[in-house]
Amino acid sequence: MAILAISSSAVLVSWIGASALALSFWRTWGGAVLLAPAAWASGERPSRSTWVLLLASGGALAIHFSTWLASLRMTSVAASVTLVSTAPAFVAVYRHLTGIRVPPRQWMAIGLALIGVVVITAGDAGAVGDSFDGEALRGDGWALVGGVAMAAYLLLGERLRQELSTPAYAARTYGVAAGALLITALASGVDLVGYDGRTWLAIGAMVVGPQLAGHTVLNHLLARVGSVTVSLSLLAEPVGAALLTGLVFAEVPPLAVWLGAPLVLAGLALVISQGRGDT
Numbered sequence: 039m040a041i042l043a044i045s046s047s048a049v050l051v052s053w054i055g056a057s058a059l060a061l062s063f064w065r066t067w068g069g070a071v072l073l074a075p076a077a078w079a080s081g082e083r084p085s086r087s088t089w090v091l092l093l094a095s096g097g098a099l100a101i102h103f104s105t106w107l108a109s110l111r112m113t114s115v116a117a118s119v120t121l122v123s124t125a126p127a128f129v130a131v132y133r134h135l136t137g138i139r140v141p142p143r144q145w146m147a148i149g150l151a152l153i154g155v156v157v158i159t160a161g162d163a164g165a166v167g168d169s170f171d172g173e174a175l176r177g178d179g180w181a182l183v184g185g186v187a188m189a190a191y192l193l194l195g196e197r198l199r200q201e202l203s204t205p206a207y208a209a210r211t212y213g214v215a216a217g218a219l220l221i222t223a224l225a226s227g228v229d230l231v232g233y234d235g236r237t238w239l240a241i242g243a244m245v246v247g248p249q250l251a252g253h254t255v256l257n258h259l260l261a262r263v264g265s266v267t268v269s270l271s272l273l274a275e276p277v278g279a280a281l282l283t284g285l286v287f288a289e290v291p292p293l294a295v296w297l298g299a300p301l302v303l304a305g306l307a308l309v310i311s312q313g314r315g316d317t
Contacts, residue, residue, distance in 0.1 A: 095190075
């Protein structure tokens with residue numbers, strides 16, 4: 039359910055006449071407001087050290103949303119969604135750097151996925167031919183940054199969910215992200231209001247669907263199955279987004295995505311096939 043809800047983001051963004059920063063702000067602010075009553079009713083009051091982690095988690099979420107949503111308007115939907123779904127690989131790299139052994143099979147999977155990333159980005163760069171201005175390539179880069187930020191967000195969330203309930207964690211994290219995005223939007227001169235009814239309706243759908251039914255459900259699962267398993271579930275997002283986009287807009291992914299995306303998904307699927315990676 040969560041992945042299906044998140045997959046609808048790619049379609050909703052195409053209907054929204056707002057910037058990536060504005061959309062990121064409204065979806066996180068809306069999620070924080072709707073979850074605030076449940077968070078307050080829980081009676082949980084984070085310690086100072088916990089707030090440091092909450093600030094980091096909210097910051098990572100703000101970076102993820104702003105960079106990924108921006109990439110959707112610079113490169114193809116299929117390329118953007120596939121590249122941002124490399125979060126499991128970054129989770130594995132973090133575990134290795136922090137002293138947690140990563141089996142050789144996982145490194146093979148990461149290598150295969152990265153080959154797919156290179157194929158996708160090279161294809162997008164070449165798709166514009168002699169008039170290449172770097173737009174698609176920059177979009178691919180922002181999508182990868184979004185994948186790194188998502189990995190950080192899930193790792194921090196796994197730690198915080200050991201102390202806080204789902205609404206207590208999610209409301210504060212969304213609130214921090216909304217605050218960071220608001221400051222960035224105001225400093226950049228981005229308009230946050232003045233949209234038409236269709237845009238506001240799509241923003242509302244983004245809050246209820248991808249934010250609450252998507253990210254909040256994943257936050258709930260972090261305490262049950264861990265960051266690796268949750269991040270691996272994101273592998274289904276490119277499939278869901280491609281199906282929804284194809285149905286709504288009849289968008290056919292470019293050849294590079296057909297060649298590279300299966301490599302990314304196959305490489306990350308190797309991690310799934312060896313069982314739960316959180317232990």
